[in-house]
Amino acid sequence: MQNFLARAMIMVPVLMLSSFARAQAPPQSSGTKEHKGLPPICQGEANRFNCASAKVEGTKDEPAVDSWGRPVAPPAQGQKSAPAPRHDISGTWQVDGADEFGFRIIGVFGAGSMPSDGYPEHEPPYTKEGLEAYHRNKPVFGMTAVPAAQTNDPLDKFCDPPGFPRDDLHRLDSVELLQTPQQVVVLYPRDKHWRVIWADGRELPKDPDPTWDGYSIGKWVDDTTFVVQTNGTDERTWLDNAGRPHSDALRVEERFHRVDHDHMQLTVTLDDPKMYTKPWVALDKQALKLMPPDFSLNETRCSPSELANYDSLVSSPIVK
Amino acid sequence: MKSFVFVVTSFVLLAASAPLLAHHGNAAYDAAKEVTVMGVVTEWIVANPHSLLKFDVTDDKGNVVHWIVESGAASVNQARGVRLTKNLLKPGDKVTVTMMVAKNGQPVGRIHQLVLPDGRLMVNDLP
Numbered sequence: 001m002q003n004f005l006a007r008a009m010i011m012v013p014v015l016m017l018s019s020f021a022r023a024q025a026p027p028q029s030s031g032t033k034e035h036k037g038l039p040p041i042c043q044g045e046a047n048r049f050n051c052a053s054a055k056v057e058g059t060k061d062e063p064a065v066d067s068w069g070r071p072v073a074p075p076a077q078g079q080k081s082a083p084a085p086r087h088d089i090s091g092t093w094q095v096d097g098a099d100e101f102g103f104r105i106i107g108v109f110g111a112g113s114m115p116s117d118g119y120p121e122h123e124p125p126y127t128k129e130g131l132e133a134y135h136r137n138k139p140v141f142g143m144t145a146v147p148a149a150q151t152n153d154p155l156d157k158f159c160d161p162p163g164f165p166r167d168d169l170h171r172l173d174s175v176e177l178l179q180t181p182q183q184v185v186v187l188y189p190r191d192k193h194w195r196v197i198w199a200d201g202r203e204l205p206k207d208p209d210p211t212w213d214g215y216s217i218g219k220w221v222d223d224t225t226f227v228v229q230t231n232g233t234d235e236r237t238w239l240d241n242a243g244r245p246h247s248d249a250l251r252v253e254e255r256f257h258r259v260d261h262d263h264m265q266l267t268v269t270l271d272d273p274k275m276y277t278k279p280w281v282a283l284d285k286q287a288l289k290l291m292p293p294d295f296s297l298n299e300t301r302c303s304p305s306e307l308a309n310y311d312s313l314v315s316s317p318i319v320k
Numbered sequence: 321m322k323s324f325v326f327v328v329t330s331f332v333l334l335a336a337s338a339p340l341l342a343h344h345g346n347a348a349y350d351a352a353k354e355v356t357v358m359g360v361v362t363e364w365i366v367a368n369p370h371s372l373l374k375f376d377v378t379d380d381k382g383n384v385v386h387w388i389v390e391s392g393a394a395s396v397n398q399a400r401g402v403r404l405t406k407n408l409l410k411p412g413d414k415v416t417v418t419m420m421v422a423k424n425g426q427p428v429g430r431i432h433q434l435v436l437p438d439g440r441l442m443v444n445d446l447p
Contacts, residue, residue: 140347145347146347147347147348148347148348149348303367306367309365309367309372310367310370310372310390313372313388313428314370314372314388314390314428315348317422317424317426317428318348318349318422318423318424318426318428319348319424320424320426
């Protein structure tokens with residue numbers, strides 16, 4: 001017993017120290033290296049279609065339309081945006097610009113700042129358990145991609161909900177934010193679902209029952225930055241399109257920073273000590289632009305019957 | 321899923337360097353080889369997660385191959401000014417399809433470029 005107590009007296013401070021050290025470690029971010037040319041996942045003849053870096057000569061984009069087919073007015077050229085309003089991130093926001101693959105939709109190959117593209121610095125800092133979980137996952141995108149008929153991606157295999165934070169990290173395109181004094185509500189086009197961020201001063205639940213989107217609270221840290229904490233997410237969901245795993249210990253921070261009236265930056269940081277040795281940045285100041293108030297979001301639904309039809313007509317025949 | 325770019329006037333199939341990516345990745349397709357065929361539409365299914373085009377190709381000897389190729393879902397194309405609508409294609413339409421085909425030789429593909437009956441060229445280039 002004395003021996004046990006002595007060990008415990010040593011171990012407790014050690015554990016506290018290590019947990020402190022972990023908390024102090026800066027999140028891993030991919031933003032340190034500049035690469036020239038295509039990422040490894042796009043290189044070589046067999047991978048040439050993985051990136052949108054090459055345009056077809058002579059093609060041109062038609063004016064953008066929304067889901068009603070109504071033209072979307074292009075942003076006024078040379079006109080400076082008004083300052084950001086105080087404590088207001090409401091509106092419909094769309095990804096501004098393209099990622100390293102040339103896609104305007106962010107997260108095709110995994111979390112926007114850490115895509116599974118063959119660059120070692122884009123691999124999250126897995127623990128042993130995390131790496132094993134990652135290798136059990138069989139995504140259809142990224143460096144470990146398998147044919148669609150062989151995937152175990154809960155989203156692509158069953159039309160399961162993406163869950164949070166995959167809501168943010170999977171093919172981010174447009175979201176609509178609604179605000180009340182108590183809530184910020186995120187409307188996601190994917191499966192037309194919403195997520196409530198409570199801004200009424202409540203704390204996160206201490207021992208939450210998991211839900212697909214977890215439990216989110218947010219607060220304004222300055223006039224234009226709304227910071228959201230989330231826990232209680234369902235560990236059956238994946239973090240992203242590349243099959244990165246998470247556990248029930250996952251904590252997510254979203255930082256919505258409205259730069260000016262028309263522009264916002266979204267940063268998403270993940271902390272899951274079971275799966276990752278330190279926090280990592282999954283979206284790093286992702287640029288978003290404000291869409292016109294009459295812009296109508298897409299309908300992007302996973303239909304189980306249509307997925308089954310696709311599987312029987314396309315996915316399965318081509319792997320036999 | 322992917323987007324289509326409409327080229328209203330062009331009738332030329334351009335260099336095969338254009339990008340292509342679909343909702344479900346392309347691991348089962350032979351990306352190193354592209355095939356261009358002319359055929360007749362038998363069915364056009366606008367769907368999630370993929371729209372599907374069925375068309376028949378008849379060779380010199382009269383043999384008919386029933387192709388099925390996947391395109392993008394209707395929802396992700398609008399930023400490029402394109403809507404995949406039910407009226408885009410109908411049975412009997414003649415189309416020219418440039419596609420990446422299945423590695424195992426099945427008549428299944430993923431559309432890269434599609435020339436519509438009115439001469440418009442659609443290019444798949446977004447996930």
